[in-house]
Amino acid sequence: MHRTGALYGQFKTLEQQKDTATLGMWIFLVTEVMFFGGIMLAYTINRHTYFHAFAMGSNTLSLGLGGFNTVVLLASSFTMAMAVWSSQTSRKRLITLFLSLTILLGFVFFGVKYVEYAQKFHHHLVPGKNFDIFYCVNNPTKCEDIDAADMAKEKEELEVAAKADPDLNAHAQLYYSAYFGMTGLHALHMVIGAGLLFWLLKESVAGKFNAEWNNPVDIVGLYWHFVDIVWIYLFPLLYLIDRHK
Amino acid sequence: MQSPLPTFPDQASNFAGNVDALFSFILMTTLFFAVLVTVLIIFAAFKFRRRSEKEVGDDVHGNNALEVGWTLIPTIIAIGIFAWGAAIYVNYRIAPKDTLDIYAVGKQWMWKLQQPNGRKEINELHIPLNRDVKLILGSEDVIHNFYVPAFRVKMDVVPGRYNTMWFRPIKTGKYHFFCSQYCGTNHAVMGGWVTVMDPAEYAAWLSGESGDVNPAAAGERLFTQFACNTCHLANGTGRAPSLNGVFGANVLLADGSTVVADEAYIRESILQPKAKIVAGYQPVMPTFQGLVTEEQILNLTAYIKSLQSQPVPAKGAGIAPSSAGKK
């Protein structure tokens, strides 16, 4: 199909084109909800069945890092919304600025996530042969990033949990499978989102977006907000429920 | 009986007659509609065949009365069939009291079956005529399914949990049983024979040579080995409720609800003791997940069942008042 200016050949008007693109993105987001829904269901059922192991899993996550990342993502949603507003009001410089900020915040998120993942790796909390929920408690010298008070608390909690669930290690591994599965899938969506943002940035530097033509900013914005909302669900599911109870 | 085109197998259990009756009812009903629609189509195709190249049909949009009619009538019939089917199924899923309990374990690709007195069989099952038989099904590896066509019953055998199925054989003879859930290479040969015997013959067969240990006795040994007996004191003064007479009774839970102490409840209590706490007790029991094998759980269950006839202590049995009073 040939393209005339901003209008692709299969459409009659720009308005029709915009409606179509927006509807398409909304329907895509519906499929994403179902996609994340499957793994969240598996997580919830297991959380119910292996309550102690999953609560223990939550306890080993860093509330500070998770909370910080939540704030970062919310801020990035704000800058994204501002980018959409700037494009709708033809403020070309601001579009570039807000898109850059959004990308920057996205990378801050990745950075924090990297720190978290690396920590889990050092603490032997990555599912597989080396998985050991007792590793830090048994080898405190290898986990110097955990301060003494936290370590004592973790030891106490582990003892209680291990009594209640003799197969604690296997079930904690289920928790971490879900943790890496869900956050990994979320991070993959962020990577795709960041790619789209870079493309938007390139186009916006070329001055392509204005009040007449801003579909891409609009629908990438929808996508970015969605990825943000997924995190808003993941954060309480993984970090907050029954923490230190 | 050796017809060249065989159809239904023998009706050898209490369910067979009813299942076949419902089958025949659905067959007659659907046959009626199938023939009706087919005759209408053939009639219309003949009567309204095109007679000239440029002919068109009538200009009809539809008929709301007809639509309502052919929506409501099938709905009513469908609900009737549903109700009949549900009645059979509910009867099948809820086993009667006082059954002959047989433990069946499926593994790739054989069945191990064990009589209440401990006699074990492989791919063979002997049962007495006219006695309610309950199979308690466990799997050591993948999902299997125990299916006896002549009894018209089957049930999946799922690793990590127990399923039960029951039936009452009403005809002596030898019948096929199959594994009907695909389970790998030799799925098709994972079957054997059910032999239904006269009760006297069965008793003779049962007392025949067998070096197998009675599961309840094995369970009693395990009860000591896992130190269950240190808390579950028979006189009800221990840290955990007495198990005398618990099996089959209603147990009052800490949250005020009651639950029937069946095989699934006992299994759950061994593997996840925290799931249901008996009223008046602390959640102190550790789980035995990963520590006991399927067969050991079966033995423990058999032992707890054997305590059914033991005197129930006045206090500390955890049995709900109404059923305790009945005892």
Add this chain to the structure above:
Amino acid sequence: MREQTTGPAPQLPEKHYLNATYGIRSWLLTTDHKRIALLYLASVTFFFFVGGFFAMMIRLHLLTPSGLLLTPDQYNRMFTMHGVAMVFFFLIPSIPAVMGNFLIPLMIGAKDLAFPKINLLSWYVYVVGGMFTLWAMINGGLDTGWTFYTPLSTVYSNSAVAPAVVGVFITGFSSILTGLNFLVTVHTMRAPGMTWFRLPLFVWAHYATSIVMILGTPVIAITLGLAAMERVFGLGFFNPAMGGDPILFQHLFWFYSHPAVYIMILPAMGVISELIPTFARKRLFGYHFVAAASLAIAVIGFLVWTHHMFLTGQSTYAAVAFSFLTFIVAIPSAIKTFNWTATLFGGSISFDTPMLYAFGFLGLFLVGGLTGLFLGALGVDINIHDTYFVVAHFHYIMVGGAVMGYLGGLHFWWPKITGRMYPEWLARIAAFTLFIGFNFTFFPQFILGIMGMPRRYHTYPPEFQIYNVMSTAGASILAIGYLLPMVYLTWAAFYGKVAGDNPWPATGLEWKTQSPPLTENFDVTPVVTWEAYDFHNRPDLGLDVPAGKGSPVVAPAHGDD
């Protein structure tokens, strides 16, 4: 239409989508929905014959009770790969991705689908998924059953489970993209005057199908994703030895795979809703009810999935509730069947090949649908669950229903797709061969099920042999029935008689443009002023509308000009 004597013989148009551009690149990089449909046609046909080959091996092997030519492991691979190829790579994409793709824009008067590039992407995704699965089939095979039940698939199987599952996972996204494209297209791309209730029922059926595709497919994607991770990295969600639950896998699997049955049958129903009015020259009886029935099937179809799990030990009450809903989902299909039958009354019925397929569909779908009542009835299901009764039942729906609809549609639209007519008598013979071969193959399997023969058996007790022999004999007839259309349709695409724009004649917008259509579909965007299947107010069709019939506003009272 064959006796058309007046006027010169029709000629192929000078310019159309097939000769607009040339070369392999012009096909592999095309964004034209019609060309993409043909790419899909070639690929699903390939997988159909792959799956058909496995089916033939299965039937040959089962000639004798001890099995004729395969080892148990080989046999298990055959039926698994038959199922995977047919379900995921033929049935699910067949009608939507081939005919839906080709026809939806034409039927609603659009120049293309809403997202042509995504449409092309969906084909590539399909091909990549297909490659993975083919590689698994060649390199180690697959022996888990197409249902991939855990822990057999994730722990115990010694076959190439991971690449096969990844292949199916990837192909799922092709289905999601197609569904998304259809939904958006139907919402925003309709020509002026093409209101929702003027849409052909083929479009309604695809609309309903697309809803199922976008809501169900992501769930199987994440489920198979987890299963693949479990196989490769040893995660334990579905593995009881690690605390997981194999029944959870079944719930998630059937949450998609039951609705997937409607992905296969709804489009076929859509095709039948086109064929019957066209060849009876009469409006479809109860248009609104048939459209609503499609949506009802799509919605209720999501609420019946545990009827595949009645005997897993699930809660008795859940089973009762799901059995009830299973009977309810049967009602819309019954409504459709009655409406199709009523359409025939007062029509002007011809017996061209597509109509023969429609009759075949009606008969086989009737048997397939009604035997579903046996399986939905809990009491009877205890006996015939997982037996050959189930095998026969779903083949009557999937093959008797979906494939009959697919072939009927292919014959009906072949003149539109290629501009040329298939050989009528050969096609009629093929349709009869298929119908007879099909019944011969699958009817005996109902009786095998009643006798208690379980599914997926490479060897069986001798009392089952007679029906297995019948079934294998029927399968050979069926195989000929499938080869015939493949040969003569291919021949007709190049050498068939030129068909003309509207050979039947039919009322849809797709017949208002040339055959084969232009790349842009229409010279001028059409304006729709008529309802679907209205033969009486369409003087352009050149039919004899009796005096006094038809609206005088659109056509003169004598109806002939």
